[in-house]
Amino acid sequence: MGTASQPARPARAGDEPFDTARYRQALGTFATGITVVTTRAPDGSLAGVTCNSFNSLSLSPPLVLWSLRKDSRSLPAFQDAGHFAVNVLAHDQEAVSRTFASKGEDRFAQVDHRPGVAGLPLIEGAVSRFQCRLRQEVDGGDHVLFIGEVLDFAHEPRPALVFHEGAYKTTATTADLDTVA
Numbered sequence: 001m002g003t004a005s006q007p008a009r010p011a012r013a014g015d016e017p018f019d020t021a022r023y024r025q026a027l028g029t030f031a032t033g034i035t036v037v038t039t040r041a042p043d044g045s046l047a048g049v050t051c052n053s054f055n056s057l058s059l060s061p062p063l064v065l066w067s068l069r070k071d072s073r074s075l076p077a078f079q080d081a082g083h084f085a086v087n088v089l090a091h092d093q094e095a096v097s098r099t100f101a102s103k104g105e106d107r108f109a110q111v112d113h114r115p116g117v118a119g120l121p122l123i124e125g126a127v128s129r130f131q132c133r134l135r136q137e138v139d140g141g142d143h144v145l146f147i148g149e150v151l152d153f154a155h156e157p158r159p160a161l162v163f164h165e166g167a168y169k170t171t172a173t174t175a176d177l178d179t180v181a
């Protein structure tokens with residue numbers, strides 16, 4: 001028997017219109033980490049977006065993937081740059097996530113960062129960073145899927161930021177927070 005949140009019938013039956021709001025809610029049950037993907041465009045300008053579509057694609061060769069909305073203002077920078085960096089955010093970087101998900105103009109003025117491979121902006125305080133060469137761009141409906149080959153990476157064993165059902169959470173336990181406070 002179904003409840004309001006768990007219907008017995010499928011979300012899409014017969015001629016029913018596709019329920020986008022419920023579809024997004026269902027997708028939101030998949031907990032993810034949060035990254036800021038950054039790049040340096042050929043004209044030297046920096047671009048970065050908050051992104052939870054990041055995942056590992058292949059171990060050998062080391063490939064990762066993520067996707068960006070086609071109406072993103074940052075799309076041309078990522079298409080032209082040839083490289084990108086994935087910065088996995090730490091438990092205390094919710095403000096960084098909000099900055100790179102907002103419409104604000106100078107996002108990089110608000111976070112500490114330093115140059116990496118090909119001048120890629122690397123965000124200080126991230127749990128891990130993957131510096132990549134763009135290997136393939138795939139059309140994906142209203143998004144573009146980027147596949148990158150990992151050239152370099154770094155990792156610090158600290159609690160990470162999590163996104164689940166539209167809310168920020170962390171992987172930190174009480175013991176972790178005592179340690180990192």
Ligand SMILES: Cc1cc2nc3c(=O)[nH]c(=O)nc-3n(C[C@H](O)[C@H](O)[C@H](O)COP(=O)(O)O)c2cc1C
Pocket residue numbers: 034048049050051052053054067068069071072073074075097100101102103163
């Ligand atoms: C937790 C979280 C995850 C997000 N993941 C993605 C993503 O994977 N792909 C995407 O295109 N936008 C994603 N967004 C939205 C972008 O960060 C947001 O649209 C950003 O403003 C795009 O900036 P731009 O249009 O200046 O490029 C996410 C936002 C949040 C808060």
